[in-house]
Amino acid sequence: MGAQHPPASQPIALYVHVPFCETKCNYCDFNTYAHLESLIPDYVAAVAAELGAWGRALGGPPATTVFLGGGTPSWTPVAALERMLNEARRAFPFAPDCEVTAEANPGDVTGERLDGWRKAGINRISIGIQSFDDGLLRLLTRRHTAAEAEQAYRTARAGGFDNVNLDLMYGLPGQSLATWRSTLEHAIGLDPPHLSLYALTVEEATPLWRDIEAGRVPRPDPDLAADMYILAEESLAAAGYRHYEISNWAKEGRECRHNLVYWRNEPFLGIGPGAHSYLDGRRFWNIRSPGEYVRRLLEGTPAVAASPPTTPVVEEARNLTERERFAESIILKLRLDEGVELASLTAGPSGLRGDLHLSALRECVGLGLVSLSEGRFRLNQRGRLLSNEVFVRLLPE
Numbered sequence: 001m002g003a004q005h006p007p008a009s010q011p012i013a014l015y016v017h018v019p020f021c022e023t024k025c026n027y028c029d030f031n032t033y034a035h036l037e038s039l040i041p042d043y044v045a046a047v048a049a050e051l052g053a054w055g056r057a058l059g060g061p062p063a064t065t066v067f068l069g070g071g072t073p074s075w076t077p078v079a080a081l082e083r084m085l086n087e088a089r090r091a092f093p094f095a096p097d098c099e100v101t102a103e104a105n106p107g108d109v110t111g112e113r114l115d116g117w118r119k120a121g122i123n124r125i126s127i128g129i130q131s132f133d134d135g136l137l138r139l140l141t142r143r144h145t146a147a148e149a150e151q152a153y154r155t156a157r158a159g160g161f162d163n164v165n166l167d168l169m170y171g172l173p174g175q176s177l178a179t180w181r182s183t184l185e186h187a188i189g190l191d192p193p194h195l196s197l198y199a200l201t202v203e204e205a206t207p208l209w210r211d212i213e214a215g216r217v218p219r220p221d222p223d224l225a226a227d228m229y230i231l232a233e234e235s236l237a238a239a240g241y242r243h244y245e246i247s248n249w250a251k252e253g254r255e256c257r258h259n260l261v262y263w264r265n266e267p268f269l270g271i272g273p274g275a276h277s278y279l280d281g282r283r284f285w286n287i288r289s290p291g292e293y294v295r296r297l298l299e300g301t302p303a304v305a306a307s308p309p310t311t312p313v314v315e316e317a318r319n320l321t322e323r324e325r326f327a328e329s330i331i332l333k334l335r336l337d338e339g340v341e342l343a344s345l346t347a348g349p350s351g352l353r354g355d356l357h358l359s360a361l362r363e364c365v366g367l368g369l370v371s372l373s374e375g376r377f378r379l380n381q382r383g384r385l386l387s388n389e390v391f392v393r394l395l396p397e
């Protein structure tokens, strides 16, 4: 497969990684760091260099969505975020209705910062609430209380941000169904336009994993986590939310447009250490070390090598075969409530390719994981709980 740049007119979604955190939470294995603030000025310059190089190489297509993720963008100085967004805008002119999201920790959501974020162009905030239970917040070594979490949401809304997501976690050590119900009710009572709910994954070698292994913290119960998911589905449906993706719920028209790009297998460019990209059937990702990222980008003027497209910070790249692209696209679309059109599997240039997936999906229907109605395959509740059972059957051998 030829690795050519998309035409300049093809819009793009941008992810910009902001790897700074005030402290490191005990369950987190993201590529984020505490006590790295001294790197921020050089980091911003490196992000500007990477953005500029890609902007020139791709011919400056418009950005339809931008996501500042981390890390804790909200804790990073507003001026640094503003400069990164200005550089992004210079390299990829923002579409008039561009969705610009920043992740925020409750303690950082102040009136002053909100003003700065708005002026910088941010129009959507995703707040890491995680729980409205103070005991669980302490267990997760979060830096906020339930009262501060609620205050953050109210401050954001009062500050003019009407597009706000709340992140919540379930399946936590020692969390009961009653505690989870109360967190859900608390969240629903605030009426946020969007909710993302994630089951805790205990990542190896994190402090929480060590505490669980040593018996100091109870091991989460996966069956209870499944009950919590079902409770969330029922409660949020009753409150008028559309369950549009396995872990995401939104009020009408408030789906996260940036994440929809991932699930629809559309092109996106990731900027920053460890960031992943998908352009023209090619997946590639950057080196993880922020220090090395800065060093390589500030050494000279980075250029994007023409073919295949790459920069000095790309660690690895993979050209997907047509079969892999097709399989990935089916798996990603199945995460969405719109599912996969039956016709898309029977039509197309390679009947055999679609037939293989068709028989895998029919097998999943037989296993009670997928439903077929109105000409579409969709995960049912059991399928959403056991989605890997479905996805593994769709992967190319």
Ligand code: SF4
Binding pocket: 020, 021, 023, 024, 025, 028, 029, 030, 032, 070, 071, 072, 105, 128
């Ligand atoms: S604030 Fe978020 S990114 Fe930072 S350490 Fe905690 S969970 Fe990880």
